Amino acid sequence: MFFHYIDLSWRSLKRTPLVSALMVMAIAIGIGITMTSLSVYHMMSMDPIPHKSDQLFAVQLNTTDDGNEWWTSDNVPLQLTYKDAMYLHNAETPVRKTASIRTAFTVHMNNQDVKPFLSSVRAAGQDFFTMFDQHFIYGSPWSLAQEKAADAVVVINEETNNKLFGGTNSVGKQIYLDDSIFTVVGVTKQWQIHTKYYDLNNGSFNAPEPIFIPLTLWEPMQLVSRGNTNGWKHENVTTFEGQLQSEMFWVQFWAELPTENDVKQYHDFLFSYLTEQGTKGRYTREKPEFNLQDVNEWMEYNKVVSEDNKILVGLSFMFLAVCLANILGLLLGKFIRRAPEIGVRRALGANKRQIFLQHLVEVSVLGLLGGVIGIGIAQLGLWGVRVTSSQYADLAGMDLTMVLTAPAIAIGACIIAGLYPAWLVCKTQPAIYLKTQ
């Protein structure tokens, strides 16, 4: 019966080509526009590490004086001071955790083969790789002993390995960061994330750093942060040592807390640390203030999805509603004109349910056609987004979920629009139409 209905739908579409085309175009354009903004929204808000996003927590400590304002919703600074971050990093807590900062180096091989290039570099603890689920092609993270000894070791990603070593196993080989020699201990698989959730300071959608070095090199190498450094009170900082001891915020910190009990214990640990710091008179604050937020909360807190995008998604759905009203009006006209034909079918024994279903199948066919054309229009729209902004280059695309969502929304929307006209038409009294013919 279903295929018969599809056949009927097809005939019906062909009978009124202009109106059918109008309806298909209306739904296609509606879906196209909606999917364009929804796809970008989907990519931006997508959980970057679904299987453990509820176990990774960004740590914030409020070590400013009471009444000090910050641009976050709860006035807590986004980053940590060096001394707090290093204390948490070295503390004997039984969880994986890491402080890290973004810095930059000129990378070269001290020969003419590879042109020196500037690269972002992350200084982090060895837990970083396990915590954020980085996989290694060759080698492994540096060992704890190497980290403690502040050895000049480096982990590079696949792309850098291709550039410097032609993709061969480079473990044990040496590269230059500025004028210092580093030994490669591991090569990571290319990290496929859209959102740089572990450090949202300088653009949420920047690429992750391609090179990693131990955090312990920070002091001996006097690493300079290439991220944000924010002060909140006057401090006369003229030396590197002075900056390390200062109250400026410039370090990111993450902890992996797999169970609720871990979260609670870490919570208590932070509370007692801040209480102790407060009593030392470092800052004036009545009660300790700090945040532990998991990956999704952190992305929401940092407003990774821009307001503009939310507004666009809202407007697009309203736009889709206009298209639906449009289709509903046209369907009404089309179906009602068909009443005589339906009268005959009813008289020949079709029941109301069958008539109703037949018309819903017809609008679904419209929806499917519109949805498929809509995907094409959305691709055009996404292409436009990519051309406008290189920042969105990786975000403006449709993954499989979105490709399947498009016809689903289209068919769903068409069925909603078709319910009333189909109901009207299935109420047709056969007698009236049989009389006039």
Place this chain on the structure above:
Amino acid sequence: MLEIKPIFNSLLRSKAGAIMLLIQIAITTAIVSNAAFIAKDRIDFLSQETGYPEDEIFSFTTMTFDKELDIVQKFEETETMLRNIPGVKNASLFNAVPLSGSGSAGGLSLKPATEEGPDVRAAYFLADENALDTLGVNLLEGRNFRPDEVIMSASRDVFPEVTIITQALGLELFPTGDALGKTVYFGVAPLKIIGIAEPMKSAWLKDSRPDNVSIIPFVGASIFQKIIVRTEPEQRTAIMRQIEDLMIQDHNKRVIIGLQGMDEDKRDNNASDILMLRMLITLIIVLVLITGLGIFGLTVFNINKRTKQIGTRRALGARKSAIVRYFLIENAIICVFGLVLGSIAAIFMGQLLLENYSMPALDTFYVLMTALFVFIASLLSVVMPATKAANISPSIATRSI
């Protein structure tokens, strides 16, 4: 005389189609007026005057990886080399590039930081006496830095004693407008204001104080050094193309990155606004088109449905203009109801955006203009099918089917 009542009555008899049209017009009005308002806001933002000849300026960053080098000395030579390139008007080392989205800002205060005093947020550029000329900005009052006032140092132990600020910053520090010659404090360092410059923007157009800019004559050549160059506009592209080679030729332990014209830099930094603008404009155009087509389609349908009635009316003596008028008035009635509903929805929606997002309050003018625009667009969509209807021959009515 305008037959409003009979038309209205006949509308009531086939409500559903009319209501759909009404809803469509209402939502369209709500979306278009808000979208147009946000779009206008973005256009104003993107086309604002920055104070710089953006098509003459480009900038880049030099990363030096030579520990033996006397960087301050080397960059002096580099500056001279850059200024001597034919077509280059001026070049300077800067700590940050205007409009680039990355820079430094702090508080300029009337009292040293050790005392409590009013504090005004200002972006600061550290550069030498060529700074204003390199940026293409003129002085309104006072004088430029003298070479002997420029401090060149790798540390901040010695700090300059003078500064040039924009008029906006001057007025915020000294509301009476007599900033020239006064002293302000950068942390604990006193700076005498020796010049007031024409308006120019800081590194961030979206800063809370984008017009507050201070130039401090300090050159702290670093291994990560930004350089700004101003050229003849038509020669900029050619000079930019050879700049990397010239810089490496000047010193080979260098990497050049971020080579970009100021206008491109600005465009990249505001890409999300340009994108929003384009999306909104597309939305408005397509929406009006869809609504127009919807009205067109519905009118065609109504006419087909009423072919016999129209024929009968014509046979009974109605003029063609009366038929056209009938459809125009019918549409106008639906439209007016839709517009009233849509305007209320638009204002409500504007209120919602204002409360939940950082959007400015919707100007009612936009709602009125949109309503007018939608009204005209809807009438235009009816004209064609209505004229077609008017041409229905009266003989149709006399046929049996």
